[in-house]
Amino acid sequence: MLEQFRSKITEKKKIDGALSILQWDLETCTPKKGQEFLSEIVGYLTMKGYEISTSKEFVELLDKLKSNLNSLSPIDKKEVEIISEEIEKMKHIPSNEYQYFSELVVKAQGIWEQAKLSNNYKIYEDKLQEIFDYTLKFAKYNRKNEANLYDVVLNEYEKGMTTEKLDIFFESLKEEIVPLLQKIVAKGNPKRKLNFYNSIENQKKFNRKIGEYLGFDFDRGVVRESEHPFTLNVDKNDVRLTTKYVENTPFSAIFSTIHETGHGIYEQQIGDELKGTILACGGSMGIHESQSRFYENIIGRSKAFWKGIYSEAQNYNPILKEITIDDFYKEINIVEPSLIRTEADELTYSLHIMVRYEIEKELFSGNIKAKDLPKIWNEKMIKYLGIAPKYDSQGVLQDVHWAGGLIGYFPSYALGSAYSVQIYNAMKKDMDIDKVLENGEMDKIKNWLGDKIHKYGRLKETEEIIREITGEGLNPKYYIDYLKKKYSAIYNLDI
Structure with missing residues (x-):
């Protein structure tokens, strides 16, 4: 069971590594006219990672491991806990919205750079509003007991932090x-x-x-x-x-x-x-x-x-x-x-x-x-x-x-x-x-x-x-x- 789990994690890590390198390229050396296609590749690979994490096979595997948490090493136990939390969040977000948002933020970064260099906020304004709208929507999907929706996104970066x-x-x-x-x-x-x-x-x-x-x-x-x-x-x-x-x-x-x-x-x-x-x-x-x-x-x-x-x-x-x-x-x-x-x-x-x-x-x-x-x-x-x-x-x-x-x-x-x-x-x-x-x-x-x-x-x-x-x-x-x-x-x- 742990071998299957580790195999899936390895696959996901390779996708994440590829995404990191693509992000590096986008920020440092991708030609402007190449950004759109690279954005599509990022969206595609992001969905591949999403599919691995939310697949029926992987979720069932996680459920079995969660029922035997005490028998796991501290490292395996922590991994299972973190991935379970992440999957729980992703489960509430429709896959088409997840992919759209992944592509949106990559494209928006290119537009932001153009806006900054040309001092033209107007060309970026609509994309920024869309990003905030989607973030708010995703926060609503994952809201639990938080009194403030902003606390949901704060928790993404600093666990337990509140307004x-x-x-x-x-x-x-x-x-x-x-x-x-x-x-x-x-x-x-x-x-x-x-x-x-x-x-x-x-x-x-x-x-x-x-x-x-x-x-x-x-x-x-x-x-x-x-x-x-x-x-x-x-x-x-x-x-x-x-x-x-x-x-x-x-x-x-x-x-x-x-x-x-x-x-x-x-x-x-x-x-x-x-x-x-x-x-x-x-x-x-x-x-x-x-x-x-x-x-x-x-x-x-x-x-x-x-x-x-x-x-x-x-x-x-x-x-x-x-x-x-x-x-x-x-x-x-x-x-x-x-x-x-x-x-x-x-x-x-x-x-x-x-x-x-x-x-x-x-x-x-x-x-x-x-x-x-x-x-x-x-x-x-x-x-x-x-x-x-x-x-x-x-x-x-x-x-x-x-x-x-x-x-x-x-x-x-x-x-x-x-x-x-x-x-x-x-x-x-x-x-x-x-x-x-x-x-x-x-x-x-x-x-x-x-x-x-x-x-x-x-x-x-x-x-x-x-x-x-x-x-x-x-x-x-x-x-x-x-x-x-x-x-x-x-x-x-x-x-």
């Missing part, structure tokens, strides 16, 4: 971080020195050096370019990252690369015993994002990290020879409300997520439509960050997530930032992190994360992992205290 919990989380940001931001803006910033010309070829060399230094294995991974940076895994031995280079702002790509490297290291360190199972990937979006935010901010924006690699950075960026490490540290931590989420500073980042969270809630409640988004977006940006975009390409069109059907995904970014600080506090009890960073002993950090988080893949839930590491569940207090302490010191503020 009620997130409202409390974001309310604390409004109360503590928005006023802090206003104080910093009133104080002003020094003139920037890091926005200098650096050829893309040279940036690529240094970014690869950074990836290697952090511990990303390039024998099992690659880095390419895309409009929107992302990480994708075919399996732990084929992890693919992308970044975006801009000649006159080289540190944009550097921090993007550090962020995606955090995701990539997570995928590469998943336990070998999980290989070939559906557990052989990162856990929830929140815990995954905690790793990228940990590497990008806790490590990448610390003075200790750059002390360990500053001479190397100067070789690739000669202008750094004229900038002291103290001034460099202050500049990479400049707080300045910005329009683009992926380029936001550490303090304002979660405020960008709050804008998206509130918009998603309102769309799900029916209070607004896709046609209203540019106006709503700008109003919320002014309310929380004090600025608004002149162009939609800098506003509502900047992220690909909605085009890809990832509704309810954005809150995971803010949760990941909060989790990263709780993890950081726990790690400090086991090592002197600043000393480790100054000595360039990146393996100590990588191995600690691998042992506490990465090796488990999806075997353990996020809540369980966070409690094992920190002794408690999500607690935004640590995140807020960390931000207040760090930035009050940088800006000499009394808080």
Whole structure:
């Protein structure tokens, strides 16, 4: 019985791997006129995976295994539980709607890119509304005891997360971080020195050096370019990252690369015993994002990290020879409300997520439509960050997530930032992190994360992992205290 189950899982994994590679192609190198046919292939393969998972043979096999759960290994048991949950969701969605939606989001991503590049929201608006309509419809199909339909989609990315919990989380940001931001803006910033010309070829060399230094294995991974940076895994031995280079702002790509490297290291360190199972990937979006935010901010924006690699950075960026490490540290931590989420500073980042969270809630409640988004977006940006975009390409069109059907995904970014600080506090009890960073002993950090988080893949839930590491569940207090302490010191503020 287990052999039959494993055979079906292997077949499904191969289809998922093919879909990942196609998605990679679509995002990095597919010619525009080839996107439509590739979208059809994605829809076809998605249906093949759907048919395997919902076939009578497979469902009956699962039922037999569920009746003998106690006799299964922890890995087999977890797989059966997860697949049973996924099948239960798929069973309520008509197959023709499932296939249509799969093709819709692939096509929408191509239209989104055109809309962003041409600053023309109108050509994307109808597709976006259709994606939200289908997501809402699917949520209704799978509604159980949730009081709020938005909770159904939140649960897709962060199991057990609810609107009620997130409202409390974001309310604390409004109360503590928005006023802090206003104080910093009133104080002003020094003139920037890091926005200098650096050829893309040279940036690529240094970014690869950074990836290697952090511990990303390039024998099992690659880095390419895309409009929107992302990480994708075919399996732990084929992890693919992308970044975006801009000649006159080289540190944009550097921090993007550090962020995606955090995701990539997570995928590469998943336990070998999980290989070939559906557990052989990162856990929830929140815990995954905690790793990228940990590497990008806790490590990448610390003075200790750059002390360990500053001479190397100067070789690739000669202008750094004229900038002291103290001034460099202050500049990479400049707080300045910005329009683009992926380029936001550490303090304002979660405020960008709050804008998206509130918009998603309102769309799900029916209070607004896709046609209203540019106006709503700008109003919320002014309310929380004090600025608004002149162009939609800098506003509502900047992220690909909605085009890809990832509704309810954005809150995971803010949760990941909060989790990263709780993890950081726990790690400090086991090592002197600043000393480790100054000595360039990146393996100590990588191995600690691998042992506490990465090796488990999806075997353990996020809540369980966070409690094992920190002794408690999500607690935004640590995140807020960390931000207040760090930035009050940088800006000499009394808080």
